[in-house]
Amino acid sequence: MDLLRQRRRHPGLSEISARPAHQEAASVGLHQAPGEELLRGPPQHHPRTDREFLRAEHLHRPLPVPRIIRYCGTGITSMPNVSRVILDSLWAEGASAFFMVPGKQINAYMSNYRDGEHADHPRISPVISAAEGGAAMMADGYARASERFGVVIALDGPGVANTVGGISTACADRSPVVLLSGHVPTGFDAHDALQDVTPTGLDTASVLRPLTSTSLQVRSAAHPIRYFDITLRKLVEQPTRPVYLSYAADVLFSETSDAPVRMTTLSASRLTCDPVDLGRVIDTVNASSSVAVLVGAQANKKAVRRVLTRLSEDHDILVGSTLDAKGAFTESHPNSVGVFGYSGNERAHELFLRNGPETVLLIGCRPSQWNTNGWAGVSGAENVIEVTSEVKDIGRFSPGSQTLLCDELTFLEHWEASMTEGGFPGNAALRERVGQVRLHDDIPDGGDALNPAHAVKCLNSWLKDRICVADSGNHRSFATHYWTTDIDAGFYSTTNMGMMGWAFGAAVGISFARDEPCLVITGDGCTLMQGMEIQTAVRYRRNIIFAIFDNSSYGATHMNNIKNIPELSALPGHDWVKFAESMGATGFRVTSISELDTVAQKIKDSDGVHVLHLVVDRDAPTPAGSYRTNLRAFEASRTGAR
Structure with a gap:
C-alpha cells in the first residue's frame, strides 16, 4: 500500500524513513518554513534543477523528534502537545501540506515550526494563503487531486467565517476537507471575550454543522485526541463531507500521550455488495449485444480509471463522463464520447439519449441538475443499470433503472473477471454510428472579437x-x-x-x-x-x-x-x-x-x-443549448409555465 512507509537509502545520508509515494510527488517546495530565504520575495522563478535540490535537501531527513515548547514558556518537553500529535497524524494519513492564515489562537500549530530548529519540524508543511477562503479552496483542490483529504487551519471567529464559502463548496461536491481551528482559552467563555466562538458567543460549531459531517469544539485537556479520532472517522463516511474541529488555545498546547486512530486511506474500497445482486447485474450486462458506460464523480478514482480504461480498450466500450467527472476517462482516447450534461458534447448526448446501446452502465453517477443535463435522464437503451457506492444516489440519476449498491471498483473488477473474448458484438457498429456525430458545437463567427x-x-x-x-x-x-x-x-x-x-x-x-x-x-x-x-x-x-x-x-x-x-x-x-x-x-x-x-x-x-x-x-x-431546452421543459412540467 502506498501509505506504508518503506526504507530506502539516499546518497550521503543514513537510512531514513521515506515519505509515501504520493507525498514524494507532491512535495516540491513544501519544506520551507515561513521566514526562510526561499520564501522572501518577491521570489524569482527557479529552474527545475533548483527544485530537485530542494527535494534532496528537505525531503530526506529523519523523522523529527516531537519536541514542543510549552504554552507557559517553561522550556522543552519530551512529550508532544495536542497540536503536534494532530500534525504528525495528518502526515501519516497522507497529507503533505496544510493551508492556513496565521492567527493568535492557532499559535500552537505554528509553534511547531521554530526558526533555526528545522530538523524538529513536522513533516507536513504549512502553506500560507492570502485569505482563509483561499486556504479552504486550496484544501478542497488538494483533496480532489490527492483523492484523500485536504487540510485548512484557521483562527476561529473571523478566520473560520472566511472559510464558509469554500467549505460549502466542498460540502456540495462531497470533498473531504478538514477544517482545524483554535479558539479562546478555557475560562474565557461567558465573559464577552474577543472572538468568543463557544456556545456563549458566536457558536461557530452550530454555524458549520449543516456543512460538515462533524462539528466539534474541545474545551478540555482530559482526552483531546478522542475528538480528533471522531473527526478522522467521519472523513470515511459516505457521502464524504468536510469536518470541523476547534480546540481552546490552551488545550492545543497541552501535553498528551494519546495516539490517534489510523484511518490509512480514503481511496480503499469500503462497500461490498450482495453477491447475488452483483451476479445478476453482470449476467445482464454480459448478455447484451452492446454496452456503453457513463462514469460519474463517485467513481473518479485512480484505480477505477485504470480498470475502466482497460475494459474499454479490451472490449471496444464507449465511455462518457458526467460534468463533475470530466477527465475521469481521458477524452483524447478514441473510445471517449466526451461529457454528458451541462455544456456537454453532442456525441455523448446522442449515445445516452437517442442512439444508445442495448445496455447503459451508470458508474458512480451523482443525480445533479447539471450532471443529468437538466434532469433529462438516460433513455434509448433497453437496460439502464446504476451502480454506485452512495445510498443517497441510488436510483435517482435515471429513475426506473435497475440498481446495484456496490463499490465501483469492486464491480468493475468482478465484471472484468467475468468477461470472455467475443463479447458485445454490437460495440463496433455502435462506435462507428456514434462517431459520425460531431463532438463539438460549431463556433459562430463573432467578427473581430475573441470568441x-x-x-x-x-x-x-x-x-x-x-x-x-x-x-x-x-x-x-x-x-x-x-x-x-x-x-x-x-x-x-x-x-x-x-x-x-x-x-x-x-x-x-x-x-x-x-x-x-x-x-x-x-x-x-x-x-x-x-x-x-x-x-x-x-x-x-x-x-x-x-x-x-x-x-x-x-x-x-x-x-x-x-x-x-x-x-x-x-x-x-x-x-x-x-x-x-x-x-x-x-x-x-x-x-x-x-x-x-x-x-x-x-x-x-x-x-x-x-x-x-x-x-x-x-x-x-x-454551448449549452440542449441543457437550456431540457431545463425549460422541466420547469414547465413543475410550474405549468411555457
Missing part, C-alpha cells in the same frame, strides 16, 4: 499536458465543451455550488497534491473575488497559468439581464497584467486568436506563474 470557444481550443492545442482547473461562469461552459483532456484526471471544477473564484485557490492545492503544471480558466468577476491567491502561487513557486477571460461583466448574469440597466452585470475595465506583475507573476494582454497563439506557444514549456488577460466577446453564446 471564448476559440480561446479554449487554442489553449488546449498548446497546453494539453496541463491540468485544467475551470472556474464558475460562462468560461466554465466553454471549457467543459471545448477542452479535451489529454492526461489522467486532467480537469477539475466545482459543479454544484458554483463558487466564483474557486479555481484560484483550488489550483494551488492541486499543484501541491500532484506537482504537475496547471492551467486555470477563469473570468474577470472571479478574479475580483479570489485573484489575490495569485500571490500564493508565486510565493510557493507553483507552475500555474491563469487565463482570465475578461468580458467586462458577470457573464452569466449579463445574459440574464440583457433588458435591464448595464450596471447590474457590467464590470469596470481592469489591467490584469499590472495586477499580475504587482505580485511577481508575468502577464500578457491578448485581444485576438493570433496573439493568443503566439503567447501560448511562448510560455507552454516555461515554469512559474503566468497570467493571460484575454479580452473576449461577452455576447458569445455558450
Whole structure:
C-alpha cells in the first residue's frame, strides 16, 4: 500500500524513513518554513534543477523528534502537545501540506515550526494563503487531486467565517476537507471575550454543522485526541463531507500521550455488495449485444480509471463522463464520447439519449441538475443499470433503472473477471454510428472579437499536458465543451455550488497534491473575488497559468439581464497584467486568436506563474443549448409555465 512507509537509502545520508509515494510527488517546495530565504520575495522563478535540490535537501531527513515548547514558556518537553500529535497524524494519513492564515489562537500549530530548529519540524508543511477562503479552496483542490483529504487551519471567529464559502463548496461536491481551528482559552467563555466562538458567543460549531459531517469544539485537556479520532472517522463516511474541529488555545498546547486512530486511506474500497445482486447485474450486462458506460464523480478514482480504461480498450466500450467527472476517462482516447450534461458534447448526448446501446452502465453517477443535463435522464437503451457506492444516489440519476449498491471498483473488477473474448458484438457498429456525430458545437463567427470557444481550443492545442482547473461562469461552459483532456484526471471544477473564484485557490492545492503544471480558466468577476491567491502561487513557486477571460461583466448574469440597466452585470475595465506583475507573476494582454497563439506557444514549456488577460466577446453564446431546452421543459412540467 502506498501509505506504508518503506526504507530506502539516499546518497550521503543514513537510512531514513521515506515519505509515501504520493507525498514524494507532491512535495516540491513544501519544506520551507515561513521566514526562510526561499520564501522572501518577491521570489524569482527557479529552474527545475533548483527544485530537485530542494527535494534532496528537505525531503530526506529523519523523522523529527516531537519536541514542543510549552504554552507557559517553561522550556522543552519530551512529550508532544495536542497540536503536534494532530500534525504528525495528518502526515501519516497522507497529507503533505496544510493551508492556513496565521492567527493568535492557532499559535500552537505554528509553534511547531521554530526558526533555526528545522530538523524538529513536522513533516507536513504549512502553506500560507492570502485569505482563509483561499486556504479552504486550496484544501478542497488538494483533496480532489490527492483523492484523500485536504487540510485548512484557521483562527476561529473571523478566520473560520472566511472559510464558509469554500467549505460549502466542498460540502456540495462531497470533498473531504478538514477544517482545524483554535479558539479562546478555557475560562474565557461567558465573559464577552474577543472572538468568543463557544456556545456563549458566536457558536461557530452550530454555524458549520449543516456543512460538515462533524462539528466539534474541545474545551478540555482530559482526552483531546478522542475528538480528533471522531473527526478522522467521519472523513470515511459516505457521502464524504468536510469536518470541523476547534480546540481552546490552551488545550492545543497541552501535553498528551494519546495516539490517534489510523484511518490509512480514503481511496480503499469500503462497500461490498450482495453477491447475488452483483451476479445478476453482470449476467445482464454480459448478455447484451452492446454496452456503453457513463462514469460519474463517485467513481473518479485512480484505480477505477485504470480498470475502466482497460475494459474499454479490451472490449471496444464507449465511455462518457458526467460534468463533475470530466477527465475521469481521458477524452483524447478514441473510445471517449466526451461529457454528458451541462455544456456537454453532442456525441455523448446522442449515445445516452437517442442512439444508445442495448445496455447503459451508470458508474458512480451523482443525480445533479447539471450532471443529468437538466434532469433529462438516460433513455434509448433497453437496460439502464446504476451502480454506485452512495445510498443517497441510488436510483435517482435515471429513475426506473435497475440498481446495484456496490463499490465501483469492486464491480468493475468482478465484471472484468467475468468477461470472455467475443463479447458485445454490437460495440463496433455502435462506435462507428456514434462517431459520425460531431463532438463539438460549431463556433459562430463573432467578427473581430475573441470568441471564448476559440480561446479554449487554442489553449488546449498548446497546453494539453496541463491540468485544467475551470472556474464558475460562462468560461466554465466553454471549457467543459471545448477542452479535451489529454492526461489522467486532467480537469477539475466545482459543479454544484458554483463558487466564483474557486479555481484560484483550488489550483494551488492541486499543484501541491500532484506537482504537475496547471492551467486555470477563469473570468474577470472571479478574479475580483479570489485573484489575490495569485500571490500564493508565486510565493510557493507553483507552475500555474491563469487565463482570465475578461468580458467586462458577470457573464452569466449579463445574459440574464440583457433588458435591464448595464450596471447590474457590467464590470469596470481592469489591467490584469499590472495586477499580475504587482505580485511577481508575468502577464500578457491578448485581444485576438493570433496573439493568443503566439503567447501560448511562448510560455507552454516555461515554469512559474503566468497570467493571460484575454479580452473576449461577452455576447458569445455558450454551448449549452440542449441543457437550456431540457431545463425549460422541466420547469414547465413543475410550474405549468411555457
